[in-house]
Every structure is written in C-alpha cells, then in structure tokens.
Amino acid sequence: MIFELENSINQPVFLSKNKGVELFIKREDRIHPFVSGNKYRKLKYNLIEAKKKDFKTLLTFGGAYSNHIAAVASAGKTFGFKTIGVIRGEELNDKVNTNTTLKFAKECGMHFKFVSREDYRNKTEKTFISNLEKEYGAFYLIPEGGTNPLAIKGCEEILTDDDNGFDYICAAVGTGGTISGLINCSKPSQQVLGFSALKGEFLQQDISKFVMKTNWKIITDYHFGGYAKINEALVSFINQFKSDFEIPLDPIYTGKMMFGVFDLIEKGFFPNGSRILAIHTGGLQGVAGMNVILKKKNLLLIE
Ligand SMILES: *Cc1c(COP(=O)(O)O)cnc(C)c1O
Numbered sequence: 001m002i003f004e005l006e007n008s009i010n011q012p013v014f015l016s017k018n019k020g021v022e023l024f025i026k027r028e029d030r031i032h033p034f035v036s037g038n039k040y041r042k043l044k045y046n047l048i049e050a051k052k053k054d055f056k057t058l059l060t061f062g063g064a065y066s067n068h069i070a071a072v073a074s075a076g077k078t079f080g081f082k083t084i085g086v087i088r089g090e091e092l093n094d095k096v097n098t099n100t101t102l103k104f105a106k107e108c109g110m111h112f113k114f115v116s117r118e119d120y121r122n123k124t125e126k127t128f129i130s131n132l133e134k135e136y137g138a139f140y141l142i143p144e145g146g147t148n149p150l151a152i153k154g155c156e157e158i159l160t161d162d163d164n165g166f167d168y169i170c171a172a173v174g175t176g177g178t179i180s181g182l183i184n185c186s187k188p189s190q191q192v193l194g195f196s197a198l199k200g201e202f203l204q205q206d207i208s209k210f211v212m213k214t215n216w217k218i219i220t221d222y223h224f225g226g227y228a229k230i231n232e233a234l235v236s237f238i239n240q241f242k243s244d245f246e247i248p249l250d251p252i253y254t255g256k257m258m259f260g261v262f263d264l265i266e267k268g269f270f271p272n273g274s275r276i277l278a279i280h281t282g283g284l285q286g287v288a289g290m291n292v293i294l295k296k297k298n299l300l301l302i303e
Contacts (some may be wrong), residue, residue, distance in 0.1 A: 011027055013245055021265055024275075026282050027247075028281055029284055034285070037282020038279075039070075042245075057081070059142070061086045061087075061144040064101060069085050072110070083109065085105060087114050088211070138278070139290045147177030155181020158185070170192075170260075171192075172195050172197050172256060174198065176194070183211045188213075188215060191215055234251060239265075239302065248287070257278065
C-alpha cells in the first residue's frame with residue numbers, strides 16, 4: 001500500500017562564483033506528482049496505520065493553501081479512503097471553485113468542513129474532536145501539517161547512506177516534523193539547519209520533544225514577516241533561481257529556505273570546503289494560489 005516513488009536525486013547547484021562550498025538540492029519535490037516532498041514522507045506510515053486499523057476515513061486540518069490538505073486528499077483518492085478536511089475560515093465555503101488548492105482537493109473527493117478561525121483554534125480539544133466523530137463517524141485523525149510520531153518516522157527516510165558525506169543538511173520548517181526526522185537520521189558529524197517559514201519561538205521546544213540529538217539549529221532570519229508572507233525580493237529570487245538552475249521553488253517554504261542558504265553562503269557562515277545538502281520539500285502546488293493573490297495586487301508573479 002505504498003506509493004510508487006520516483007527517485008529523489010541530489011542535484012548540484014553550481015554557484016556562479018566560487019564561494020568555497022558545494023551545494024546540492026535533494027529533489028523530494030519530484031517523488032510524486034501530487035503527494036509531494038515531505039507531505040508524502042509524513043503520510044506514509046500514517047496511511048499504513050490507518051489501513052491496519054481498518055479506518056475508512058481520514059480527517060485532517062488546514063488553511064486555504066495547505067500543501068498538507070492537497071496531499072491528504074490525493075492520497076485518500078489513491079488508496080481508497082474517504083477524506084474530510086476541516087478548513088480554517090468560514091468565508092472559504094464560497095471559494096472552493098476559485099481556490100486552486102481546495103478545488104484540487106474537492107476533485108480528489110475531499111469533503112470540507114469550514115470553521116471560524118476561533119473554532120479552529122480548539123481543533124485539538126476533546127470536545128471538538130468528539131463533535132466531529134458524532135458528525136462523521138469514526139476517522140483516522142491526522143493533525144494539522146501532518147506532524148505526529150509516525151510522520152517523523154517517515155521523514156527519517158529522507159536521508160540515505162549516500163548523504164553521509166554532507167556537512168550541513170538544510171530544510172524549511174513549519175510545524176517541525178520534517179526537521180525532527182532529519183535530525184534523527186543525521187550523522188553526528190552533520191549539522192542540521194532548519195529555516196523557519198513562520199515567526200515562532202515555540203518551534204525550538206516542539207522539536208526538542210521529538211529529538212535526542214543536539215546537532216541542529218533553527219534559523220529565524222528568513223521568514224519574511226511570517227507564514228505565507230512574501231515580498232518582491234523573495235519572488236525575484238525564486239524566479240532567478242528557476243532560470244539559473246531549472247529548479248522551481250515555492251514561496252512559502254523552499255523559496256525562503258533557499259534564499260536563506262544563499263544569503264548565509266554569501267555571508268561566509270559555512271566554513272570553506274563545506275558540503276551542503278538542501279532538501280526540496282515540495283510545496284509547488286501552492287504556487288498557483290499565491291499567483292492569484294499576487295495578480296490581484298498587481299505584483300510580480302512567480303514564473
Ligand atoms: C509543510 C511543508 C514544510 C514544513 O514541514 P514541517 O514538517 O511542518 O515542518 C516544508 N516545506 C514544504 C514544501 C511543506 O509543504
């Protein structure tokens with residue numbers, strides 16, 4: 001009951017000037033057309049568990065542009081689960097056919113429950129969950145962003161023995177599940193750098209709950225003002241990166257991470273001779289939705 005996966009290759013990124021470091025990007029975005037990058041890794045063992053326990057329905061949570069919502073909807077369709085998405089924002093009820101992520105999820109058969117931002121905050125509370133069970137019957141619950149111990153187990157498979165020679169592993173951080181898996185499977189000689197995609201001091205603590213090692217660090221200088229906040233410098237960088245290396249990045253996670261990696265290289269953060277592996281965690285389904293917003297505001301689009 002596992003996806004057919006494409007190989008996730010380490011693609012070299014040849015910097016225009018010699019900066020004394022080597023940079024590779026692990027193309028996890030290429031492993032599956034819809035359940036891409038870390039969202040596949042995070043779902044894998046959860047889907048196995050849900051099947052084993054004979055659940056027929058998956059229920060999860062997310063915002064209007066969530067890569068996780070898109071991934072769960074697609075995985076449900078592929079493996080024969082009903083899917084329910086509890087979506088933040090009642091107003092989105094009217095936007096299912098214009099919001100690219102929700103439209104895709106709906107086409108995969110996902111049923112939506114739209115809740116107010118206030119109610120959404122209570123989504124981990126017992127009464128909130130038991131009300132959902134009254135409404136929908138039994139379901140396998142996957143938390144927002146997909147992070148739980150089985151998700152971290154899946155993310156421990158991102159690095160392989162071939163990656164042992166890298167000194168730095170870099171990845172974007174949302175809930176911290178992916179970076180936790182990377183830390184757990186890293187070598188003691190490696191340093192794992194998480195680039196936070198949002199403002200939040202809570203991340204450090206969240207990650208500490210899932211990992212024993214100390215060879216990691218969260219970098220908070222490249223969130224661009226917060227979750228899903230972007231500016232023209234970031235969009236220009238993403239477009240330039242794509243034209244230079246033929247690798248698309250998303251504006252919410254991988255674009256910010258790569259912007260940070262380039263900036264740190266420029267500033268001499270990495271010692272001479274460092275070998276850096278940046279993880280492309282996917283998220284490209286979100287580009288179309290972001291472009292709709294940028295277009296409305298008459299701003300530079302992501303190519
Ligand atoms: C969800 C997501 C992340 C963040 O992963 P966490 O495990 O929540 O930290 C990073 N990159 C992409 C592309 C994502 O979709």
